[in-house]
Amino acid sequence: xxxxxxxxxxxxxxxxxxxxxxxxxxxxxxxxxxxxxxxxxxxxxxxxxxxxxxxxxxxxxxxxxxxxxxxxxxxxxxxxxxxxxxxxxxxxxxxxxxxxxxxxxxxxxxxxxxxxxxxxxxxxxxxxxxxxxxxxxxxxxxxxxxxxxxxxxxxxxxxxxxxxxxxxxxxxxxxxxxxxxxxxxxxxxxxxxxxxxxxxxxxxxxxxxxxxxxxxxxxxxxxxxxxxxxxxxxxxxxxxxxxxxxxxxxxxxxxxxxxxxxxxxxxxxxxxxxxxxxxxxxxxxxxxxxxxxxxxxxxxxxxxxxxxxxxxxxxxxxxxxxxxxxxxxxxxxxxxxxxxxxxxxxxxxxxxxxxxxxxxxxxxxxxxxxxxxxxxxxxxxxxxxxxxxxxxxxxxxxxxxxxxxxxxxxxxxxxxxxxxxxxxxxxxxxxxxxxxxxxxxxxxxxxxxxxxxxxxxxxxxxxxxxxxxxxxxxxxxxxxxxxxxxxxxxxxxxxxxxxxxxxxxxxxxxxxxxxxxxxxxxxxxxxxxxxxxxxxxxxxxxxxxxxxxxxxxxxxxxxxxxxxxxxxxxxxxxxxxxxxxxxxxxxxxxxxxxxxxxxxxxxxxxxxxx
Numbered sequence: 324x325x326x327x328x329x330x331x332x333x334x335x336x337x338x339x340x341x342x343x344x345x346x347x348x349x350x351x352x353x354x355x356x357x358x359x360x361x362x363x364x365x366x367x368x369x370x371x372x373x374x375x376x377x378x379x380x381x382x383x384x385x386x387x388x389x390x391x392x393x394x395x396x397x398x399x400x401x402x403x404x405x406x407x408x409x410x411x412x413x414x415x416x417x418x419x420x421x422x423x424x425x426x427x428x429x430x431x432x433x434x435x436x437x438x439x440x441x442x443x444x445x446x447x448x449x450x451x452x453x454x455x456x457x458x459x460x461x462x463x464x465x466x467x468x469x470x471x472x473x474x475x476x477x478x479x480x481x482x483x484x485x486x487x488x489x490x491x492x493x494x495x496x497x498x499x500x501x502x503x504x505x506x507x508x509x510x511x512x513x514x515x516x517x518x519x520x521x522x523x524x525x526x527x528x529x530x531x532x533x534x535x536x537x538x539x540x541x542x543x544x545x546x547x548x549x550x551x552x553x554x555x556x557x558x559x560x561x562x563x564x565x566x567x568x569x570x571x572x573x574x575x576x577x578x579x580x581x582x583x584x585x586x587x588x589x590x591x592x593x594x595x596x597x598x599x600x601x602x603x604x605x606x607x608x609x610x611x612x613x614x615x616x617x618x619x620x621x622x623x624x625x626x627x628x629x630x631x632x633x634x635x636x637x638x639x640x641x642x643x644x645x646x647x648x649x650x651x652x653x654x655x656x657x658x659x660x661x662x663x664x665x666x667x668x669x670x671x672x673x674x675x676x677x678x679x680x681x682x683x684x685x686x687x688x689x690x691x692x693x694x695x696x697x698x699x700x701x702x703x704x705x706x707x708x709x710x711x712x713x714x715x716x717x718x719x720x721x722x723x724x725x726x727x728x729x730x731x732x733x734x735x736x737x738x739x740x741x742x743x744x745x746x747x748x749x750x751x752x753x754x755x756x757x758x759x760x761x762x763x764x765x766x767x768x769x770x771x772x773x774x775x776x777x778x779x780x781x782x783x784x785x786x787x788x789x790x791x792x793x794x795x796x797x798x799x800x801x802x803x804x805x806x807x808x809x810x811x812x813x814x815x816x817x818x819x820x821x822x823x824x825x826x827x828x829x830x831x832x833x834x835x836x837x838x839x840x841x842x843x844x845x846x847x848x849x850x851x852x853x854x855x856x857x858x859x860x861x862x863x864x865x866x867x868x869x870x871x872x873x874x875x876x877x878x879x880x881x882x883x884x885x886x887x888x889x890x891x892x893x894x895x896x897x898x899x900x901x902x903x904x905x906x907x908x909x910x911x912x913x914x915x916x917x918x919x920x921x922x923x924x925x926x927x928x929x930x931x932x933x
Contacts (some may be wrong), residue, residue: 328581330358333416335407336395337364337390338381341422345453349420350391361414362388364393365406368580368818376389385669397670399588401581411445418449479522483531486521490514491538494901498543507543511535512571519575591671598675602682611656611686615646615679619656622671644672646680653683699916716759719752754793761823776817776903780927783846783853784811790825791844798829800838808847815927818854820900827893828857828920836861836917852906853926858919868909873898897922 334349336342346362353360362385373381385395400406411419421438435443442450494507518531541548542705601614608631616629631654633645646654656676726745734742784807791798791805814821825844832842836859843858864872873894901922902907908922 330356331416332418334362335421336362338377342384345422346388360393360667362393364397365403368397410445420451422453445855479524479527483518483527486514486518487534529835611682618675628657646676648680723749778815780813783814790822802841804843806845813927814853814924816924824897832859852923854923856921858913860917864918
């Protein structure tokens with residue numbers, strides 16, 4: 324079954340008083356259809372001269388649209404109907420909501436209204452025209468061009484007069500040389516063109532056009548130095564000249580407006596591209612907020628503050644913008660000044676805030692995924708630990724309980740050899756449990772930083788001897804050799820912990836090698852360190868496992884001779900203890916077969932007190 328395309332409603336945004344009704348109607352439709360809602364404003368060149376009341380009303384209408392769930396967008400162009408139709412086509416809009424135009428066609432040859440042009444440009448789209456009884460047609464956007472202050476106006480007029488004067492000088496020179504009136508007319512048309520390019524007010528090139536006709540009539544037509552015209556057809560020439568001059572000025576002015584719009588579009592694209600690139604490099608949320616602050620300062624010279632979360636309050640003459648997605652608010656921007664931003668600036672600002680909100684959302688999602696992954700790994704380690712402990716405790720506890728029960732109930736009937744063997748089994752299992760618990764407690768204390776090393780000069784031979792006294796009785800099934808290369812070898816260490824290291828290493832050698840294997844404990848001194856190694860001639864450890872044997876809870880793949888599983892704590896504890904002493908522990912192959920664990924601890928010196 325083919326899924327039907329989702330509805331997308333577009334409301335046309337303007338500064339008209341009746342536009343609020345259009346926005347509310349579109350919002351109601353979007354809510355009924357459960358679809359996307361967009362409010363579109365088309366910024367034309369005439370908006371540059373819009374009155375403050377029109378700007379404030381447009382700002383209020385845009386705020387109303389956002390509060391009703393709309394995404395406010397701004398496009399720039401001369402033809403409003405074309406921009407609406409093109410945006411609707413590219414954005415997948417299915418319905419357009421627009422108000423009834425206050426301007427009607429008085430004659431068949433009159434210019435088509437906005438609604439008529441939009442229907443013609445988007446014939447396959449649903450267009451809903453909203454009537455408004457309160458819209459009496461009296462509203463018109465005031466100011467078709469940007470307002471020019473008197474100082475700028477005087478400069479423009481002065482510039483127009485200067486250009487006209489220079490053109491007259493050139494025209495006089497050309498007339499002396501013998502150029503025709505058509506060439507001289509071209510000089511004045513060029514002057515109008517230059518005036519419209521060099522000035523910012525329409526009155527400047529209008530003044531230039533009228534002045535060109537007057538000057539041309541006064542200096543270069545018969546009778547000269549008079550505004551009277553005797554030649555047949557001369558008035559029509561002047562009329563054509565002034566119309567041509569006005570057309571040239573108007574086209575140049577429109578071209579300047581298009582250039583400004585293109586420049587703004589390029590600036591917006593570059594600013595957003597730069598923002599996106601900076602956000603990709605940001606590693607923390609603070610850096611993302613700093614990017615927002617930097618880019619917004621480039622957009623507007625107003626004082627602004629970017630902060631995480633909602634702004635507590637703003638100054639009376641300030642505006643608050645939110646850095647948010649559809650589901651969450653991440654920060655806010657407090658911008659000083661009560662005057663509303665231009666539509667172009669407001670559009671770029673919202674785009675920057677949207678990019679920053681998306682970057683913050685992605686960063687927090689990545690952080691949450693990392694935390695979830697870490698939590699899952701911790702839970703996995705915890706589960707492995709509990710499973711291993713429960714398995715390891717069950718076997719010796721069962722043996723202890725069974726032997727103890729047998730001794731209590733049938734002790735008098737058992738032979739002395741049987742009783743001694745059962746006593747020995749209980750002792751060995753209890754010792755094994757004691758060693759397991761000691762390893763667990765030692766790992767906990769060291770990982771939490773609660774274990775303090777009591778380092779003193781110790782005789783290495785005595786440390787080895789004490790460790791071998793705690794070794795399992797199964798050592799009798801192996802051949803054990805102890806070699807001390809140096810007599811009276813001293814090490815500065817915590818003897819209790821180093822004994823624990825040796826017990827773990829020798830126990831591993833017993834556990835992972837078959838009966839009758841050879842185990843060698845060797846000590847020597849090397850470059851200020853006491854070196855102790857435990858080697859065996861068992862099956863050995865693969866290169867892959869060598870890289871992981873010191874990881875906590877790693878048990879490898881070797882079978883265990885006594886049917887007990889290993890928690891994978893022994894070698895991890897050994898590495899932690901040796902590292903705490905400032906030494907190093909390594910694993911290597913024994914030639915021709917087997918494994919050698921070697922660790923170093925700092926050498927010690929005996930202090931002689933006289």
